[in-house]
Amino acid sequence: MVSGGGGSAVALAPGRLADRNFKYYMIFPAVLVILLIGLFPVIYTLIISFQNLTMMDEDTSFHGLMHYRALFEDARFWESLLHTFIFVAVALPAELLLGLAMAYLFLERLPGRQIFVALLVLPVVTSPIIAGATWRLLFDNQFGPINQILGWFAGEPVPIIWLVDPNFVYPAILIAEIWQWTPFMFLLLLAALSNVDKSQTEAAELDGASFLRTFRLIVLPAIWPVMAIAVLIRALDLFRLFDVVWALTRGGPGTSTETISIYAYVAGFQQFETSYTAAMAFVVIVILAVSITLVLRRLEIDR
Amino acid sequence: MDRRKFLVSASALAGASAFGLPRMARADAAKTAVEAAKQYSGTEISIVWEAGLQSLDPLNFSGPMWEEQTGIKVKVIEVPTAEMFTKILQEHRAGTGAYDALNVIPAWMPDLVRAGALEPLDAMVDKYGYRDQLQTIAPVYRDNQMTVDGKIYGFPDDGDVFIMYYRKDVLSDPKIQAAFKEKHGYDLPVPPATWKEFDDVGSFISDFTDNKPYGATFFRDAPYAQFMFQERFRNEGGRFFDADTMKATINSDAGLKVFNDWLAENEWMPAGVQTWGFVENLAAFLKGDSAMTISWPPYGRWGAGYGTDEEALSWVPKSQIAGKVGYSMPPGGHPQLAAGFALSISASSKQKEAAYLFIQWLNSEETSLQRVQLPYALRDPFRDGHFESPEYKAKWPEAPEYLAALKAGAINGLLDLSLIQTDRYEEALRQGISRLWGGDDPQAILNDTAATWDGITDKIGVDKQKAAYTAWASKPNAYPS
Numbered sequence: 001m002v003s004g005g006g007g008s009a010v011a012l013a014p015g016r017l018a019d020r021n022f023k024y025y026m027i028f029p030a031v032l033v034i035l036l037i038g039l040f041p042v043i044y045t046l047i048i049s050f051q052n053l054t055m056m057d058e059d060t061s062f063h064g065l066m067h068y069r070a071l072f073e074d075a076r077f078w079e080s081l082l083h084t085f086i087f088v089a090v091a092l093p094a095e096l097l098l099g100l101a102m103a104y105l106f107l108e109r110l111p112g113r114q115i116f117v118a119l120l121v122l123p124v125v126t127s128p129i130i131a132g133a134t135w136r137l138l139f140d141n142q143f144g145p146i147n148q149i150l151g152w153f154a155g156e157p158v159p160i161i162w163l164v165d166p167n168f169v170y171p172a173i174l175i176a177e178i179w180q181w182t183p184f185m186f187l188l189l190l191a192a193l194s195n196v197d198k199s200q201t202e203a204a205e206l207d208g209a210s211f212l213r214t215f216r217l218i219v220l221p222a223i224w225p226v227m228a229i230a231v232l233i234r235a236l237d238l239f240r241l242f243d244v245v246w247a248l249t250r251g252g253p254g255t256s257t258e259t260i261s262i263y264a265y266v267a268g269f270q271q272f273e274t275s276y277t278a279a280m281a282f283v284v285i286v287i288l289a290v291s292i293t294l295v296l297r298r299l300e301i302d303r
Numbered sequence: 304m305d306r307r308k309f310l311v312s313a314s315a316l317a318g319a320s321a322f323g324l325p326r327m328a329r330a331d332a333a334k335t336a337v338e339a340a341k342q343y344s345g346t347e348i349s350i351v352w353e354a355g356l357q358s359l360d361p362l363n364f365s366g367p368m369w370e371e372q373t374g375i376k377v378k379v380i381e382v383p384t385a386e387m388f389t390k391i392l393q394e395h396r397a398g399t400g401a402y403d404a405l406n407v408i409p410a411w412m413p414d415l416v417r418a419g420a421l422e423p424l425d426a427m428v429d430k431y432g433y434r435d436q437l438q439t440i441a442p443v444y445r446d447n448q449m450t451v452d453g454k455i456y457g458f459p460d461d462g463d464v465f466i467m468y469y470r471k472d473v474l475s476d477p478k479i480q481a482a483f484k485e486k487h488g489y490d491l492p493v494p495p496a497t498w499k500e501f502d503d504v505g506s507f508i509s510d511f512t513d514n515k516p517y518g519a520t521f522f523r524d525a526p527y528a529q530f531m532f533q534e535r536f537r538n539e540g541g542r543f544f545d546a547d548t549m550k551a552t553i554n555s556d557a558g559l560k561v562f563n564d565w566l567a568e569n570e571w572m573p574a575g576v577q578t579w580g581f582v583e584n585l586a587a588f589l590k591g592d593s594a595m596t597i598s599w600p601p602y603g604r605w606g607a608g609y610g611t612d613e614e615a616l617s618w619v620p621k622s623q624i625a626g627k628v629g630y631s632m633p634p635g636g637h638p639q640l641a642a643g644f645a646l647s648i649s650a651s652s653k654q655k656e657a658a659y660l661f662i663q664w665l666n667s668e669e670t671s672l673q674r675v676q677l678p679y680a681l682r683d684p685f686r687d688g689h690f691e692s693p694e695y696k697a698k699w700p701e702a703p704e705y706l707a708a709l710k711a712g713a714i715n716g717l718l719d720l721s722l723i724q725t726d727r728y729e730e731a732l733r734q735g736i737s738r739l740w741g742g743d744d745p746q747a748i749l750n751d752t753a754a755t756w757d758g759i760t761d762k763i764g765v766d767k768q769k770a771a772y773t774a775w776a777s778k779p780n781a782y783p784s
Contacts, residue, residue, distance in 0.1 A: 055392070055418055055724060056417050056418060056723070056724075057416065085423070095345075140575075140578070141574065141575035141578065142574075142575050142578075142583065147692030157574075159575065161574075161575050161577060161578060163578060163739075164575075164577050164578055164737070164741055165741065165742070166741045167744060169741075176675060250743070252525070252734065252737035252738075253734075253737040253738050253740060253743075254734045254735070254737055254738035254741065254743070255734055256741070266730070269389045269393070270388075270730070271724065271726065271727055271730075272391055272392060285449045292771045300499075
């Protein structure tokens with residue numbers, strides 16, 4: 001009996017174990033796919049960064065940190081990183097503030113609201129390279145309407161060479177970028193604002209709270225999770241900014257508007273410095289991974 | 304047979320041997336390719352071609368004709384010029400075999416050969432008897448844009464050369480001529496032969512006519528302007544490198560003079576000319592807004608109104624200057640053989656023979672003569688026979704002068720710089736030019752560019768690059784002789 005009972009207990013254990021592990025078996029294929037898609041390229045990039053693949057040589061022997069050392073001495077790399085941070089630092093708050101302002105505007109039931117919202121969303125669905133090419137035409141100093149319109153206000157021809165003059169080239173890129181992606185912020189924030197409990201804001205209003213106080217203490221906490229995710233998505237998008245800058249200036253004049261994505265493209269796919277570019281990509285991955293982790297912890301939305 | 308008849312027959316045979324039979328043999332190159340290709344009937348080959356107008360040649364003309372004659376379909380893969388090198392090398396590295404035949408800018412050829420991306424063609428040239436016809440390609444293209452280390456890797460297929468186009472009616476206007484002489488103390492040269500004369504004439508016309516037309520316009524956008532720099536720098540006596548040390552000498556007085564002259568010229572050219580590319584400059588010239596310009600050969604054809612009624616050219620402004628355009632060498636007398644194309648075979652192609660036969664047929668005397676006369680396809684005359692073609696000369700009244708200018712360009716032209724990883728040097732130059740338009744100091748830009756070039760040379764290896772440069776610089780068309 002004892003032995004029979006013991007045998008029964010032993011016989012049941014694998015079944016329970018199988019039950020307990022069943023969930024892992026179920027998610028294993030998905031995790032494997034995700035690892036293959038997400039992790040494999042990162043590991044492969046890391047391996048390549050220790051080799052010396054170039055246009056002429058397919059040298060797969062181990063070269064240690066050669067490319068990382070070169071990268072840290074490469075002024076163009078650091079400059080392109082700086083340019084990228086400038087775009088993020090200026091465009092992100094601008095898109096957030098404009099998107100929020102527009103969302104507030106469209107919160108009220110205005111006549112033709114749906115049509116306006118649909119029109120405002122159009123830039124988001126436009127391919128960034130097409131948007132860039134369109135803005136290139138708009139900024140054209142000879143045929144573009146922007147100088148023409150400015151000329152009407154100035155009362156004389158305005159000869160701004162937007163995409164060449166160092167004083168105007170950043171504003172030109174930022175205008176194009178902000179134009180395209182503010183509607184994205186607008187849509188998310190409009191959705192978030194629509195879900196704010198109106199009874200609380202009305203109560204605050206009746207109690208004489210100012211708009212800013214109501215926004216800070218009632219609205220902002222309510223829309224914070226959505227806003228944080230929107231900011232995070234846009235920050236990551238801006239960090240890999242390529243298309244609009246490529247279409248407008250190709251990183252020029254010189255390399256003054258070159259972003260890290262453009263430099264990586266030039267080094268990797270025009271000059272075929274494959275291993276060097278892999279090192280560059282890996283450094284960027286590390287920077288982004290650390291930044292995102294810190295931001296998520298700070299925002300407390302990773303829980 | 305009496306002695307007289309024998310001599311006549313012998314002379315006739317000798318004459319036929321000297322002129323007729325080689326020509327017949329050469330004329331067979333297209334036919335030979337077609338006959339040999341019939342064994343591949345029912346297959347499909349791909350060819351990489353520059354996107355846009357260029358590719359209308361294989362799409363609308365040569366591709367369908369080849370299919371009709373051989374049963375081989377041609378898949379045209381259109382790629383923007385700036386991405387052609389990248390795509391060709393990427394596909395080769397990936398070993399996809401997606402590309403069979405290629406259009407290659409000759410300056411890239413050494414890099415592509417070193418990377419193993421191009422198939423040597425000598426064996427197939429001999430097998431299909433094409434060597435004779437290669438000899439009738441204009442020497443500057445044949446001797447400089449066909450081989451790497453003595454082996455054939457491409458057939459020069461496009462006589463790209465910068466030509467100066469000038470308005471004969473404006474430069475020969477008696478009022479302008481008289482006023483010019485009064486101001487400058489010498490007769491207005493038609494056309495200007497030096498850059499000093501060019502700048503004197505251009506600035507004077509802009510001033511005298513109140514910019515209607517401007518004295519001259521150029522494409523100044525960096526990708527185009529870097530070709531203009533290469534040309535003018537060498538015409539001013541500049542050398543790219545010190546041949547002994549391989550140190551860049553682009554920041555010499557010649558380089559500084561070119562940059563300073565450019566900035567001075569912009570003052571009497573249209574505002575914003577710094578951003579002009581091929582199309583903006585073309586539009587200004589065809590509308591009659593510019594008295595002089597320098598560009599590739601299509602400007603001459605379209606300026607004369609040749610073929611611009613074609614639907615494919617509907618975007619080209621109607622020429623207001625037909626019959627008024629003169630053609631000459633740019634100031635300095637040595638034009639840039641800017642870019643151009645050669646036909647090659649991908650080393651990773653799985654249909655090399657069929658692809659080879661297609662490019663032999665395309666490049667043959669017979670087919671190429673038709674192709675360079677396509678008004679929309681941008682292929683420019685590159686064979687001796689093209690320059691002398693009575694058919695071509697009859698296309699518009701000034702066509703003989705036009706062809707004579709192209710022929711002169713093919714003799715005096717300067718080769719694009721071609722080293723190991725040429726594009727890295729050109730990229731630094733392009734960035735330097737865009738900084739010039741951004742207002743940076745010319746000498747500082749040139750010093751930075753030279754430093755960047757030195758850095759690239761060091762990375763590649765001074766000795767390796769020196770050998771490549773020495774080989775390039777020893778060609779007769781590398782520098783003005």
